[in-house]
Amino acid sequence: MNNFATLRLLDRFAPLFRRAGIDYPMLRLILGMKLTMDTRRVPTVFAQSKVKEGKNYFIRSLWIYALYGLAVIPFLFIDDYFFQLSIIFGILMFILMTSMVSDFSSVLLDVRDRNMMMTKPVDQRTISTAKMLHITLYMSLLTIATTGIPLFVSLYVNGFGFFLLFLAELILLNFLILMMTALVYFAILQFFDGEKLKNVINFMQIALTLGIILGYQLVARSFQFTSLDVTFTPSWWQLFTPPVWFGALHEALLTGERSLFVLLLAALAVIVPVIAMILYVKMIPAFESSLHKLSTVEQGKEKRTNRLKQIFLRFIAPNQEERNFMNFSFAMMKNEREFKLKVYPQVGFTFVIPFLFMFTTSENGSFEALREGSSYYLFYFTLLVIPTVISMVKYSGAYKGSWIYAAMPLKDRMLIDRGLTKSVLVMFYLPAMLILTPVFIWIFSGRIWLDLVVIIATAILYAAICTLALNGKSLPFSQPFSVAQHQEGIKAFVMMLVIGGFCLIHVLFNNWAFGLEIYAVILLIAILIVWTLGFRKIRFDT
Amino acid sequence: MERQEVIRLEHVTKRFGDKLVLEDIDLSVYEGDIIGYIGPNGAGKSTTVKMMLGLVDGYEGNIFIFGENLKNQDHTYKRRIGYVPENAELYDSLTAQEYLAFIAGLYGLEEGSARVKAHRLMMKFEIDHAMHARLSSFSKGMRQKVLIISSLLHNPNVLFLDEPLSGLDANSMLIVREILAQLSAQGKTIFYSSHIMDIVEKISNRIVLISGGHIAADGTFDELKEQNQKGSLQDIFNSLTGFSQHKEIAEDFVAIVQEEPA
Known part of the structure; x- marks a missing residue:
C-alpha cells in the first residue's frame, strides 16, 4: 500500500513539505491509503465474491x-x-x-x-x-x-x-x-x-x-x-x-x-x-x-403531492410497481449529493449547446437564413443528457441500501429498469423538451413539428438503449461512487456517438417524400419492441 | 494513591444554530473511571464526545484534557485517546490488515511492531483468518472487533466507546467487558455510551445521565438507586427522563400494525 510510483516521486519533495510545516510521513500514509482504495472496487450486494484487484480504473x-x-x-x-x-x-x-x-x-x-x-x-x-x-x-x-x-x-x-x-x-x-x-x-x-x-x-x-x-x-x-x-x-x-x-x-x-x-x-x-x-x-x-x-441534516418539510404529477405518472406508468420504482428513483436522484455533483454540470450543456451552435453558424448569415435552414437538427444535442445520467444511476453513496432489492418480493426485474429509465426521461429530458420545443418552433416555425416528434421519439428509444447498454445487469443505486470511475465516461461517450447515427438516419429519411412519416412509424414500432422485449432481456443474475 | 483528573468540562454550552444542545455542563473525570454515559437520543451525548475529540468546535466554556485547555492544544493530545464511534464508517475497500496499519500509522506507531501487535490482537479475537480480507466482507461483529482493536493499538489513556458491543456475540461481549474492567484497573479512563441499560449497569463504576442538555444524574449505580428509589438502571433512566407510557405506546403500535388496509 505504500509503494506507488507517485509516492516515491513525492518522496523527493519531502523536505519541501517539512519546511511548510506538514507532517510528511503522515501525508504519505494518507495518500497511500487513498491510492490503494482507488485501485479497488467495493463489491456490491449481488456480487460478493467478485473482488477485483489491481489496476487503477482512472488510469486505464x-x-x-x-x-x-x-x-x-x-x-x-x-x-x-x-x-x-x-x-x-x-x-x-x-x-x-x-x-x-x-x-x-x-x-x-x-x-x-x-x-x-x-x-x-x-x-x-x-x-x-x-x-x-x-x-x-x-x-x-x-x-x-x-x-x-x-x-x-x-x-x-x-x-x-x-x-x-x-x-x-x-x-x-x-x-x-x-x-x-x-x-x-x-x-x-x-x-x-x-x-x-x-x-x-x-x-x-x-x-x-x-x-x-x-x-x-x-x-x-x-x-x-x-x-x-x-x-x-x-x-x-x-x-x-x-x-x-x-x-x-x-x-x-x-x-x-x-x-x-x-x-x-x-x-x-x-x-x-x-x-x-x-x-x-x-x-x-x-x-x-x-x-x-x-x-447536517435538516428536518425535511412534508412535500405536497402534486395531483397533476400523479395523473401524469399514472399515464406513463400504469403499473403500480413500476410507478413505485419511478418515485423511488426520483427521490434518490433528487437527494443524492454525489450524483447531483456529477450530473448537473452536464445538464447545463443540454440547454446551451444547441443555441451555441446556432449562434456561431448564424454569425456568418442572417437570422432569416437560420430560420430557413436545417439547424433544427441541433435539437439532437438535448439527447446528450440521457447517457450521462443513465451511466450514473447505478451508483449511490448509500449503495448498501440495495439489499432491499434482494429482500423484497419483486415480481419482475423489468419494472425496475423501466421505471428508472422513465424517471430519468421525466426528470432530465422532459424539462429540456418543454423549454426548448417552443423556442425551436418559434425560430423555425411549425414546419419542423414532425422533425421534433421524431427527435423526441428517438430520445425515448435511445433512453431504453442506454439503460440496456450502460447498466446491463446492475441495479440502480447499488454500487459505490469512486474517483476512479472513468470507464463509464467512455461507454457514455460511445453512446453519444450513437446520437450522431440517429441524426444521420433522420437526415436520410428527410430526403424522400413521406420519408419522415415512415421513419416516425418505424421509430414507434422500435420503441414498442425495445421497451417490452428489450427490457425483458435483463434478468437477475446472482 | 490520589486519582488524577483526566478530563474537566467547565460551563460547556453548545448550540447548533438556535438549538441548544448542551447547557452549562460541568463534569470531572478521573483515571480509572468507567463512565456509563447515557441519555435519550439527541440528548447531546455524541456532541460531548465529538467536542472532546476536536470534531466539533464553537462551544462556550472550557474543556480540559490531561490538564490542558483544548483551545490551546494542537492535535497531539489525541495520541492518548482511543475512539470507537457510533455506526462507524470504515474505509471498507481496505483489508483489515491495511486498515489497522493505516490507523496505527495515524497514531504514529512504528509499522512493523504495529503489524505484529494488530495480528496478535486479532488472533485473540479469533478474526486473524480474515486479516487479508476486505472489511466490506466482514460481518457486523467482525467489524466491531476491528474497530475496538484500532482504538486500542496505541495503548491510549482515555477511551471513548459508543455502543462498542453492538453486533458482538455473547462470548465476545464477555471478553470485551472483561477487557474494559482490566483497563480501568490499570488506570485508564473509559467513556462508555450505550442505550442498553443492563450492560451499562454492570460495566460502569460511575453513571452520568444526560437529558435535555443537562446532567440529570451523576454517581455510582448504588448512589443513583438510593436517590431514585428504583431497582434497575432502566427504571432510573425512565423516571429521570420522565417516561412511563411504554405499554400504551406499544399497544397502539401493535393495533396499527394489525389494521386491515382500507
Missing part, C-alpha cells in the same frame, strides 16, 4: 483524454503565438475544468475523511494537503494524458523555448483550476447553510460549466480574422479570460511584445494562480471546518 481510462488532446495539435502549426495559445488553452481549460467540476467536486467536498481522521492525532493541514495532492495527482495525470502528444509535437514544431514555457503554463493552469474551484466552493460554504447550500452548489456547478463555454467564445472573439492574418483586439473582458493570459505570456516572452496591455495579461497568468494558491492555503482550515455544514 485516460486514453480518451489523449484523443481529446489531439484536437489541440492543428493549432500548433499556426504562426501566431498569441492566437494559437489562447485557443489551445481555451480548449485545455475547457477539458480540465469540466472534469474538475464534475468528477472531483465530490472529493473536494468529502466529509467522511474529516470524521475518520480528525479523531486521530493528525493535524488539519496535513489532511487537507493530502486531499489536495490526491486531486492534483489525478488532475496531473489527466493533463499529461491530454497534452502529452501536443507537447511533443510542439517540441519539434515550435522549438525548445516554446515547449518549456508551454509546460510551465500547464502547471500554472492546473493550479488555477484547482484553486478557483476550491475558492468558489469556499465562498458558497461561507454564505449558505443546509439544504440551500446543497442546491447552490449544484447551481454553481452548472454556472461554472456554462461560464467555461462562454469564456471559450470570448477567447475566439478576441482575434480578428482577415484573409491571411490574425490580429488581437484588446478588450477589458480579456482580463477575465485565463486562456488569453497564457497566450499573452507566450507572446510577451517569445516575441518580445511590449504593449502594456499584453504585459498586464501576461502578468496575470503568473500572478493569479500564485495568489489563488496562497489564498487557498490560508483558507484551508476554515474551508474544512465549514465542510461539516454539508453533513
Whole structure:
C-alpha cells in the first residue's frame, strides 16, 4: 500500500513539505491509503465474491483524454503565438475544468475523511494537503494524458523555448483550476447553510460549466480574422479570460511584445494562480471546518403531492410497481449529493449547446437564413443528457441500501429498469423538451413539428438503449461512487456517438417524400419492441 | 494513591444554530473511571464526545484534557485517546490488515511492531483468518472487533466507546467487558455510551445521565438507586427522563400494525 510510483516521486519533495510545516510521513500514509482504495472496487450486494484487484480504473481510462488532446495539435502549426495559445488553452481549460467540476467536486467536498481522521492525532493541514495532492495527482495525470502528444509535437514544431514555457503554463493552469474551484466552493460554504447550500452548489456547478463555454467564445472573439492574418483586439473582458493570459505570456516572452496591455495579461497568468494558491492555503482550515455544514441534516418539510404529477405518472406508468420504482428513483436522484455533483454540470450543456451552435453558424448569415435552414437538427444535442445520467444511476453513496432489492418480493426485474429509465426521461429530458420545443418552433416555425416528434421519439428509444447498454445487469443505486470511475465516461461517450447515427438516419429519411412519416412509424414500432422485449432481456443474475 | 483528573468540562454550552444542545455542563473525570454515559437520543451525548475529540468546535466554556485547555492544544493530545464511534464508517475497500496499519500509522506507531501487535490482537479475537480480507466482507461483529482493536493499538489513556458491543456475540461481549474492567484497573479512563441499560449497569463504576442538555444524574449505580428509589438502571433512566407510557405506546403500535388496509 505504500509503494506507488507517485509516492516515491513525492518522496523527493519531502523536505519541501517539512519546511511548510506538514507532517510528511503522515501525508504519505494518507495518500497511500487513498491510492490503494482507488485501485479497488467495493463489491456490491449481488456480487460478493467478485473482488477485483489491481489496476487503477482512472488510469486505464485516460486514453480518451489523449484523443481529446489531439484536437489541440492543428493549432500548433499556426504562426501566431498569441492566437494559437489562447485557443489551445481555451480548449485545455475547457477539458480540465469540466472534469474538475464534475468528477472531483465530490472529493473536494468529502466529509467522511474529516470524521475518520480528525479523531486521530493528525493535524488539519496535513489532511487537507493530502486531499489536495490526491486531486492534483489525478488532475496531473489527466493533463499529461491530454497534452502529452501536443507537447511533443510542439517540441519539434515550435522549438525548445516554446515547449518549456508551454509546460510551465500547464502547471500554472492546473493550479488555477484547482484553486478557483476550491475558492468558489469556499465562498458558497461561507454564505449558505443546509439544504440551500446543497442546491447552490449544484447551481454553481452548472454556472461554472456554462461560464467555461462562454469564456471559450470570448477567447475566439478576441482575434480578428482577415484573409491571411490574425490580429488581437484588446478588450477589458480579456482580463477575465485565463486562456488569453497564457497566450499573452507566450507572446510577451517569445516575441518580445511590449504593449502594456499584453504585459498586464501576461502578468496575470503568473500572478493569479500564485495568489489563488496562497489564498487557498490560508483558507484551508476554515474551508474544512465549514465542510461539516454539508453533513447536517435538516428536518425535511412534508412535500405536497402534486395531483397533476400523479395523473401524469399514472399515464406513463400504469403499473403500480413500476410507478413505485419511478418515485423511488426520483427521490434518490433528487437527494443524492454525489450524483447531483456529477450530473448537473452536464445538464447545463443540454440547454446551451444547441443555441451555441446556432449562434456561431448564424454569425456568418442572417437570422432569416437560420430560420430557413436545417439547424433544427441541433435539437439532437438535448439527447446528450440521457447517457450521462443513465451511466450514473447505478451508483449511490448509500449503495448498501440495495439489499432491499434482494429482500423484497419483486415480481419482475423489468419494472425496475423501466421505471428508472422513465424517471430519468421525466426528470432530465422532459424539462429540456418543454423549454426548448417552443423556442425551436418559434425560430423555425411549425414546419419542423414532425422533425421534433421524431427527435423526441428517438430520445425515448435511445433512453431504453442506454439503460440496456450502460447498466446491463446492475441495479440502480447499488454500487459505490469512486474517483476512479472513468470507464463509464467512455461507454457514455460511445453512446453519444450513437446520437450522431440517429441524426444521420433522420437526415436520410428527410430526403424522400413521406420519408419522415415512415421513419416516425418505424421509430414507434422500435420503441414498442425495445421497451417490452428489450427490457425483458435483463434478468437477475446472482 | 490520589486519582488524577483526566478530563474537566467547565460551563460547556453548545448550540447548533438556535438549538441548544448542551447547557452549562460541568463534569470531572478521573483515571480509572468507567463512565456509563447515557441519555435519550439527541440528548447531546455524541456532541460531548465529538467536542472532546476536536470534531466539533464553537462551544462556550472550557474543556480540559490531561490538564490542558483544548483551545490551546494542537492535535497531539489525541495520541492518548482511543475512539470507537457510533455506526462507524470504515474505509471498507481496505483489508483489515491495511486498515489497522493505516490507523496505527495515524497514531504514529512504528509499522512493523504495529503489524505484529494488530495480528496478535486479532488472533485473540479469533478474526486473524480474515486479516487479508476486505472489511466490506466482514460481518457486523467482525467489524466491531476491528474497530475496538484500532482504538486500542496505541495503548491510549482515555477511551471513548459508543455502543462498542453492538453486533458482538455473547462470548465476545464477555471478553470485551472483561477487557474494559482490566483497563480501568490499570488506570485508564473509559467513556462508555450505550442505550442498553443492563450492560451499562454492570460495566460502569460511575453513571452520568444526560437529558435535555443537562446532567440529570451523576454517581455510582448504588448512589443513583438510593436517590431514585428504583431497582434497575432502566427504571432510573425512565423516571429521570420522565417516561412511563411504554405499554400504551406499544399497544397502539401493535393495533396499527394489525389494521386491515382500507
